[in-house]
Amino acid sequence: MSGLGPFPAAQKSSATKGKGGAVDSLLLGRRIRYYRKERSLTLEALGEKTGLLASQLSLIENGKREPKLSVLQQLADAFDVELSEMLANTPPDDRSRLEIEVERAQSSSVYRELGLPRIPSTKSLSDEVLRALAGMHSEIVRRQTEASATPEEARRANTELRLAMRAHDNYMPDLDKLADELLSRVDHTRGALMHHSVGKMADHLGFQLIYVNDLPRSTRSITDLENGRIYLPPASIPGGHGLRAMALQAMAHRVLGHRRPEDYADFLRQRLEINYFAAACLMPEARSVAFLRDAKERRDMAVEDFRDAFGVTHEAAALRMTNLLTSHLDIKLHFLRVDDKGSISKAYENDGLPLPQDVTGSVEGQFVCRKFSAVSSLARTNRTTETYQYTDTPAGTFWCSTQTGHADAGEFSITIGVPFDEARWFRGRDTKQRASSTCPDGACCRTPSSDLSERWAAKAWPSARVHAHVFSPLPTGDFPGVDQREVFEFLERHDIDADRATADA
Known part of the structure; x- marks a missing residue:
C-alpha cells in the first residue's frame, strides 16, 4: 500500500508507479529501452557510458530488476533527458504499449491457468500479432468474468472474504x-x-x-x-x-x-x-x-x-x-444488520454466535431466528433507544444491543452482541429481557404449530414473491453494477462544461 503525497493518478505527468505506489519496473524498463534504441546504442555501448554491465541493463529493460535512483540518474544523463521525463507514466510508443500489455497478460493468473507457453515480445513479432494476443487475452478475461458473475459466485467470494x-x-x-x-x-x-x-x-x-x-x-x-x-x-x-x-x-x-x-x-x-x-x-x-x-x-x-x-x-x-x-x-463480538423480513444484510462474528448459512457457507440473505433481538426489536413501537436482550442458544448465552432504523428499502436493525461473560462491560447488561433460541431447529420459530398445520395445510396456496435478481447474473464490466456508458458520458459532459467555464473566466 502506498504512502501519502500528491497522487500520480490525479496528475497528468507523474512518475511510473505501479500498485501500491511502487515503481512500475516493466514500464520503466520499456522507456529505458526506447531511449537506448532511439540513440542507436547497444547494451554494451550504454554500459560503457554508465559503468553498468550489459547483463544488468538487460534485466532492467525487461522489468526484472528495479534500478536505484542513482542508476536512473546515470541513465538519464547518458540519454541527455530529464529524470522526470524518463519516469513518465506512459509507454514511450505504441509498440512498447503493446509489449507491456502482452507481458502483463501472460503474467496474469488467467493466462497461467490455461497452461500455455509464454511468448516473448521479440522484434520478430509484428504489431498485428501483439494486438491479437492482447485482444484474445482481454476477451478471455471478459468471458471468465461474465461466467463467474453469478449470485452463487458472489456469495462464495463474499464468504471467503468474511472468513478471512x-x-x-x-x-x-x-x-x-x-x-x-x-x-x-x-x-x-x-x-x-x-x-x-x-x-x-x-x-x-x-x-x-x-x-x-x-x-x-x-x-x-x-x-x-x-x-x-x-x-x-x-x-x-x-x-x-x-x-x-x-x-x-x-x-x-x-x-x-x-x-x-x-x-x-x-x-x-x-x-x-x-x-x-x-x-x-x-x-x-x-x-x-x-x-x-x-x-x-x-x-x-x-x-x-x-x-x-x-x-x-x-x-x-x-x-x-x-x-x-x-x-x-x-x-469478541458479533454484528448484524437485518432487514424487516428478518434477512441478514451484513454479518460478522468471532464470538461463536450461531448464524444461519446456506450450502456455500454464506450468511447474507439467510433468515435469523425470530427470537433474536435483531428481529423482535422491529416490532417495537418506541425505537428511539437501543434494545437490550440476553438470548440462550445451543452455543451459549449472548447479550446484545439493537437499534432500529429506516431506509428507502424499508426498516432494518443494527445489532452488536457479545458472549454472556463480556456483557459486564456494556450499558444495558442489567436488562431483564431474555429469550431462548434453538435455531436452526425448525421447531424454534419457523415450523408452524401442529394445530395451525392441521387447520390450514391443505387449504393454503400462497403466491410467492420471486425477485428477479434470483435468476439474473450479476452486472458485469470493469466495476460490477456500474453502467460504463453512463459514466463516460457523464465525464465527457462535465469535462466540456469545465472547459467552457475556464474559457469564460
Whole structure:
C-alpha cells in the first residue's frame, strides 16, 4: 500500500508507479529501452557510458530488476533527458504499449491457468500479432468474468472474504496507519471530522470535490483521474456522515493503489478496504480505542455514545467496534444488520454466535431466528433507544444491543452482541429481557404449530414473491453494477462544461 503525497493518478505527468505506489519496473524498463534504441546504442555501448554491465541493463529493460535512483540518474544523463521525463507514466510508443500489455497478460493468473507457453515480445513479432494476443487475452478475461458473475459466485467470494477478515478479528492495522497519516496532513486531532477537513484531505491528494445532481444512478461517486475531480451527490447537510464517507471512500482507491478489479472477489475486497479506510478517518484508531477503553473501565460501553462522539451513523459506529474491540480490548463480538423480513444484510462474528448459512457457507440473505433481538426489536413501537436482550442458544448465552432504523428499502436493525461473560462491560447488561433460541431447529420459530398445520395445510396456496435478481447474473464490466456508458458520458459532459467555464473566466 502506498504512502501519502500528491497522487500520480490525479496528475497528468507523474512518475511510473505501479500498485501500491511502487515503481512500475516493466514500464520503466520499456522507456529505458526506447531511449537506448532511439540513440542507436547497444547494451554494451550504454554500459560503457554508465559503468553498468550489459547483463544488468538487460534485466532492467525487461522489468526484472528495479534500478536505484542513482542508476536512473546515470541513465538519464547518458540519454541527455530529464529524470522526470524518463519516469513518465506512459509507454514511450505504441509498440512498447503493446509489449507491456502482452507481458502483463501472460503474467496474469488467467493466462497461467490455461497452461500455455509464454511468448516473448521479440522484434520478430509484428504489431498485428501483439494486438491479437492482447485482444484474445482481454476477451478471455471478459468471458471468465461474465461466467463467474453469478449470485452463487458472489456469495462464495463474499464468504471467503468474511472468513478471512474473521481470522484477523476484522482488524486492518495498515489501513489505520494510512488513515492516521492522511489525517495528520490536515491537523485533525479532536472532535468529529468536519466536511471542510475532508475537502482539505482531497486537495492534499490532488483532488477537488464537486457536487452534482446528475450522477448516473448506478454510481455513488465518480472520480475523474485525468482532471483530479471527485463527483459526489449533493446533500441538504453537506457535512453529513454519508457524504463525508463517500468522499473518503473515493479517495481511498487512490491512497490504497487500487487497480481495476480483476474479478468479483477483487471488487469485494476493494469495497471492504475503502469502507474500512473511510471509517478509520472518521473514527481514528487511537482516539477511538481511548474512548472505548475508558467506557470499558467504567463498564458503560454503548454504541450510541461511540456514534455520537464521532458524528457518524449507528451502523458505522457498530462496524468500527468490530475492528477494534477484539484487537485492542480483547472482547469478541458479533454484528448484524437485518432487514424487516428478518434477512441478514451484513454479518460478522468471532464470538461463536450461531448464524444461519446456506450450502456455500454464506450468511447474507439467510433468515435469523425470530427470537433474536435483531428481529423482535422491529416490532417495537418506541425505537428511539437501543434494545437490550440476553438470548440462550445451543452455543451459549449472548447479550446484545439493537437499534432500529429506516431506509428507502424499508426498516432494518443494527445489532452488536457479545458472549454472556463480556456483557459486564456494556450499558444495558442489567436488562431483564431474555429469550431462548434453538435455531436452526425448525421447531424454534419457523415450523408452524401442529394445530395451525392441521387447520390450514391443505387449504393454503400462497403466491410467492420471486425477485428477479434470483435468476439474473450479476452486472458485469470493469466495476460490477456500474453502467460504463453512463459514466463516460457523464465525464465527457462535465469535462466540456469545465472547459467552457475556464474559457469564460
